[in-house]
Structure formats: C-alpha cells, structure tokens
Amino acid sequence: MTQAALSNAATPLLDTDVLRTFVAIAECGSFTRAARQVFRTPSALSMQIKRLEETLGQALFVREARQVRLTPEGEVLLGYGRRLLSLNEEAVTQFLAPKVAGRLGFGTTDDVGSRILPGVLAQFARSHPAVQVDVVVGSSREMLARLDAGELDLVLVTAGNPGQEARGEIVHSEPLVWVGREGGVAAQRSPLPVALAHQGCAWRGMALEALNRAGISFRIAYTCEHCAGQEAAMLADLAVSPFPQSLVRPPLRRIDPDQLPALGEYQLTLVKRTGLNQAGETLVGHVMAAFRHY
Incomplete structure (x- = not known):
C-alpha cells in the first residue's frame, strides 16, 4: 500500500x-431543543456527539x-461544520435542483x-447560477418608482421618507448617529x-x-444624493453628518451623544413586486437572513 493510501486510511471522515x-x-444550546429540531431523541444525539468526540479526540x-456550551475545540469545529454542510447542500443542489x-x-x-x-449575491449564485441579477443603486424614491414600473423585482429602501407610504417588510433597524472625523x-x-x-x-x-x-x-454645508458624498465631507473635517451606526469606521467616529441631539432609529424595508417568482423569493430569503446575522 502506498504512503498516500495509508494516510487516507488513517484519516476518519466526518459524517x-x-x-x-x-x-x-x-446553535440551540441544548440537546433537548436540538433533538426536536432534527427529529431525534436527546439520547440519540448524545451518542452521536460521544462518537464524534472520540473520533476527534477532543471534548466539544x-x-x-x-445548557451546553462549546469548548474552544468545539468553536473551531462549528466553523468547519457550517462550511461543510453548506458545501454539501451546494453540491446536491447543483445536480438535483x-x-x-x-x-x-x-x-x-x-x-x-x-x-x-457581497454575501447575498454569492449565496444566490450558488443556488441559481443561471439567473442574471441586475443590481441598481439609487434613492429610495427612484427604486420604488422603478419597482412600480415593472423594471425591478425587489428593492431595499429606507423607511419613513417624506411622502413615502409604508410598504413591504422592515428587515433592519439601527440607530442613526452624528458622525465626524476623529480629532x-x-x-x-x-x-x-x-x-x-x-x-x-x-x-x-x-x-x-x-x-x-x-x-x-x-448651516447645510454639503448635500449629496449618495452617502459617499457625506462621508467625503466628514473625512475632510468640513462637516458632521447623520449616519447609520454600523457604517462608522475609522477615521470617522461617533460624536459624543451629549454634544448633539439624538436622531432616533432608521429602518430598512424590503419591498417586492406582486407575483415574484421562486428565484426572487429565494433572493428575498437570502437578504432577510443576511440582516438577521448582521
């Protein structure tokens, strides 16, 4: 037997x-809750994990x-496990879907x-590689108008714009904060x-x-349709601007909340056209999942 064959024989495969x-x-933090999720008994799950720990020689x-919580070795395996399951699903989908x-x-x-x-489009491309996705970037008003005209199938827009009726489903909410350049x-x-x-x-x-x-x-020092223009003014230390908290990156910083008045929460809404097809619904699911883990 060759050295390669010996090496392969000695390496166990993860089921x-x-x-x-x-x-x-x-993800559940409990054998009981996980058992309901995978339709098995807690004792069956316990036996599976015991064999897995014996195979890897590590407590997981x-x-x-x-509750149960992961050991450091379990945390490492969780990353591999999620990727392997995702790859398995991708491979099966490629042939059966x-x-x-x-x-x-x-x-x-x-x-x-x-x-x-980036993440949403990558996921969608794996499950629907033959579907062309045309991404259009613009103002909320423009996106909704193009949706109503039949030019777009789904749009992500800011909720609460003046004169904009409430539509779709809110998928994200976060504080809007005052931002300026560090120092x-x-x-x-x-x-x-x-x-x-x-x-x-x-x-x-x-x-x-x-x-x-x-x-x-x-005084309104600068106006721009896109937030990149506001960001440029802040980076040049020419102005401060309202910005989503999650977009604040050095050298920008959030201004002390005691210095300027609170702005409140801003929300993103997902609106889709009537009669959206299966591929579109899949893309909707990816978008909503991305915001749940954001």
Missing part, C-alpha cells in the same frame, strides 16, 4: 448527519445543568450595498456645518428636526 446534529446543538461541549434561468432586478440604496450584497473640529464650529442628502431623505429630515428641536444653530 454529514453527525455534523448537522453537532451544529444544531451548538461543556455540559452544564440547563431545477435549472432556473432568467433575470432579476434588485434595487437598493447605496448605504446597503456595501453591507450585505476633527467640525463638531465644535458654530453654526454647525452639516452634510446631508437631498430633500426627501429620511436621514435629512431626522437631522433637521433634531437640530431645530434642540435650538442648535447650523
């Missing part, structure tokens, strides 16, 4: 069914009175694209220089209402 059990227990869970073709039009505002699109002086200037989107943007309305309510003197 997909056992990995699915392991991931379920890790710390068993406590009311119907070959869906066509195109989908997906509209989004520019603040969303950098956050979830900058724009926030100390009077009147306060602010960089805002054009009229009709919820961020603009929330910022102006907060400043007026607090009686703070300000």
Whole structure:
C-alpha cells in the first residue's frame, strides 16, 4: 500500500448527519431543543456527539445543568461544520435542483450595498447560477418608482421618507448617529456645518428636526444624493453628518451623544413586486437572513 493510501486510511471522515446534529446543538444550546429540531431523541444525539468526540479526540461541549456550551475545540469545529454542510447542500443542489434561468432586478440604496450584497449575491449564485441579477443603486424614491414600473423585482429602501407610504417588510433597524472625523473640529464650529442628502431623505429630515428641536444653530454645508458624498465631507473635517451606526469606521467616529441631539432609529424595508417568482423569493430569503446575522 502506498504512503498516500495509508494516510487516507488513517484519516476518519466526518459524517454529514453527525455534523448537522453537532451544529444544531451548538446553535440551540441544548440537546433537548436540538433533538426536536432534527427529529431525534436527546439520547440519540448524545451518542452521536460521544462518537464524534472520540473520533476527534477532543471534548466539544461543556455540559452544564440547563445548557451546553462549546469548548474552544468545539468553536473551531462549528466553523468547519457550517462550511461543510453548506458545501454539501451546494453540491446536491447543483445536480438535483431545477435549472432556473432568467433575470432579476434588485434595487437598493447605496448605504446597503456595501453591507450585505457581497454575501447575498454569492449565496444566490450558488443556488441559481443561471439567473442574471441586475443590481441598481439609487434613492429610495427612484427604486420604488422603478419597482412600480415593472423594471425591478425587489428593492431595499429606507423607511419613513417624506411622502413615502409604508410598504413591504422592515428587515433592519439601527440607530442613526452624528458622525465626524476623529480629532476633527467640525463638531465644535458654530453654526454647525452639516452634510446631508437631498430633500426627501429620511436621514435629512431626522437631522433637521433634531437640530431645530434642540435650538442648535447650523448651516447645510454639503448635500449629496449618495452617502459617499457625506462621508467625503466628514473625512475632510468640513462637516458632521447623520449616519447609520454600523457604517462608522475609522477615521470617522461617533460624536459624543451629549454634544448633539439624538436622531432616533432608521429602518430598512424590503419591498417586492406582486407575483415574484421562486428565484426572487429565494433572493428575498437570502437578504432577510443576511440582516438577521448582521
């Protein structure tokens, strides 16, 4: 027998069914809850994990009175397990799933694209490789108009824009905060220089209402349809701007909440056209899952 054959014979293979059990227990934090999820008894799950621990020569869970938690070795395996299960699903789908073709039009505002699109599009491409996705970036008003005109199939827009009716499903909510450059002086200037989107943007309305309510003197120093323009003004320390908390990255920083008035929460809404096909519903699912883990 060759050295390669000996090496292969000595390396155990991880069973997909056992990995699915392991991931379920890790995510549920309980053998009992995981057992209901995978339709087995807790004792059957316990035996599977015992064999898996013996195979790997490592304890994977710390068993406590009311829950179980991963050991450091279990945390490492969880990452591998999720990737292996995903790859297994991808391989099976490639051969068994119907070959869906066509195109989908997906509209989004520019603040969303950098956050979830790479992962969402990668997942969708694995399950629907023959479907062309046309991504359009623009204002919420423009995206909704193009959806209603039949040019787009689903759109992610900011909720609460002036004159915009409530539509779709809210998929994300987070604080809108005042942001400026780290070590900058724009926030100390009077009147306060602010960089805002054009009229009709919820961020603009929330910022102006907060400043007026607090009686703070300000001037609109810069306007731009896209948040990249506001970011440029902040990076140059020429203005401060309302920005989603999750988008704040060095050298930008959140301004002390005691220095400027609170802005409140901003929300993203997913709106889809009537009669969206199966491929479109799959893309919707990926988008919603991305925000649940964001």
